[in-house]
Amino acid sequence: MEKEIWVFAEHRDEEIEEATLEVLSEARRLANKSKLKVSALILGHAAEPFVETLSRHGADNIYYVEHELLEQYTTDGYTMAMVELLRNRQPESLFLAATSLGKDLAPRVATRLNVGLVSDCRVLGSNKEGNLEMTRPTKGGKIYSKMKSPSRKPQLATITPGVLGVDKPRNRGRANTEKLEVEIKPEELRTRVLGTSKVDRRELDISEAEFVLAFGRGLGDESRIPQMEALADVMGACIAGSRVAVDEGWISFERQIGQTGKTITPKLILCCGISGAQQFTMGIRESRFITAINTDREAPIFKIADLPVLGDLNEIVPQLTEQLQKSLANR
Ligand SMILES: Cc1cc2nc3c(=O)[nH]c(=O)nc-3n(C[C@H](O)[C@H](O)[C@H](O)COP(=O)(O)OP(=O)(O)OC[C@H]3O[C@@H](n4cnc5c(N)ncnc54)[C@H](O)[C@@H]3O)c2cc1C
Numbered sequence: 001m002e003k004e005i006w007v008f009a010e011h012r013d014e015e016i017e018e019a020t021l022e023v024l025s026e027a028r029r030l031a032n033k034s035k036l037k038v039s040a041l042i043l044g045h046a047a048e049p050f051v052e053t054l055s056r057h058g059a060d061n062i063y064y065v066e067h068e069l070l071e072q073y074t075t076d077g078y079t080m081a082m083v084e085l086l087r088n089r090q091p092e093s094l095f096l097a098a099t100s101l102g103k104d105l106a107p108r109v110a111t112r113l114n115v116g117l118v119s120d121c122r123v124l125g126s127n128k129e130g131n132l133e134m135t136r137p138t139k140g141g142k143i144y145s146k147m148k149s150p151s152r153k154p155q156l157a158t159i160t161p162g163v164l165g166v167d168k169p170r171n172r173g174r175a176n177t178e179k180l181e182v183e184i185k186p187e188e189l190r191t192r193v194l195g196t197s198k199v200d201r202r203e204l205d206i207s208e209a210e211f212v213l214a215f216g217r218g219l220g221d222e223s224r225i226p227q228m229e230a231l232a233d234v235m236g237a238c239i240a241g242s243r244v245a246v247d248e249g250w251i252s253f254e255r256q257i258g259q260t261g262k263t264i265t266p267k268l269i270l271c272c273g274i275s276g277a278q279q280f281t282m283g284i285r286e287s288r289f290i291t292a293i294n295t296d297r298e299a300p301i302f303k304i305a306d307l308p309v310l311g312d313l314n315e316i317v318p319q320l321t322e323q324l325q326k327s328l329a330n331r
Contacts, residue, residue, distance in 0.1 A: 005036050006095070011042065022166050024040065038061075039062070044067060046066055060175055064178075080188065100208065102158050122135055131148055141282045163286050214245075214270070216244050216275065222250055231324075258283040268290075271290070290307075
């Protein structure tokens with residue numbers, strides 16, 4: 001049997017999630033070095049709408065399970081299906097994106113199979129023995145640790161979205177598709193999805209947002225929140241902030257970035273009136289593009305900002321909002 005790396009393929013609205021394509025790109029790089037095959041796994045949907053994308057991004061095989069109890073994600077259903085498939089097919093490893101779904105599913109699967117899991121990896125490699133080496137940040141991102149779990153297979157890893165990027169799609173030929181079967185006992189599903197609704201961008205989990213507008217003490221007082229919301233609207237951004245913003249009651253705790261808040265990796269973050277204390281910056285360090293508005297030339301946030309903007313947010317934010325509104329209107 002060919003040795004395989006499996007990638008769990010998350011999909012929404014008939015499209016593969018970008019976070020999955022990042023995982024697939026990394027799996028492909030690793031497979032090329034280790035001469036393994038890459039297999040994408042789709043649960044609860046036919047393969048056909050995704051075959052071209054998955055093939056062009058590196059999948060050699062696409063496995064799919066069509067089962068009405070997998071059409072919506074439930075922790076129990078997906079865990080049962082995944083565990084059965086991994087036991088039957090015994091891939092070398094399974095990679096998932098560290099999305100809220102991936103973070104929910106991976107630890108349960110690892111526990112059921114009694115195998116190791118390294119979460120929030122940044123790089124995946126392999127050593128001479130062909131064992132996986134997983135690199136992830138520790139000590140609040142100050143150092144990177146290389147980890148192994150060689151004694152049991154499959155080796156599980158989740159990869160932080162937004163860090164590695166997606167490799168360019170290639171014409172690699174069509175991946176082989178294979179329908180797999182699993183047994184799911186409805187009485188063992190402890191949750192039932194009664195319906196779904198689209199989440200308002202403002203309600204989105206900040207660790208899944210592509211664009212983030214964060215503010216801190218420099219906001220001054222809550223009367224300025226509407227001004228920030230107006231900018232967030234034109235940016236298509238999710239609102240977040242420093243611990244001070246939470247302590248002041250301007251945002252809820254789940255929107256806090258940093259050591260005691262969340263680590264985020266958006267494509268762009270705009271930090272307004274945030275000094276850049278280490279406990280804050282450890283949560284944004286791996287964002288793709290960091291920009292910050294601050295009145296203090298010496299503010300530590302400027303040391304990590306790709307685009308530092310020296311000035312008063314009360315002047316800059318309304319102007320920026322207006323400019324963005326104009327350019328959107330002219331599109
Ligand atoms: C154990 C521990 C854990 C912590 N965890 C976290 C955490 O998870 N997240 C977190 O954020 N903090 C955390 N902190 C707190 C952290 O140390 C800082 O106190 C906090 O991040 C500061 O928030 P701030 O940048 O909003 O405020 P400040 O440090 O007060 O900075 C305000 C900034 O706004 C600028 N400013 C003022 N007016 C304007 C204006 N009009 N226009 C533009 N700029 C302006 C100022 O120049 C200043 O740089 C933690 C601390 C400890 C000890």
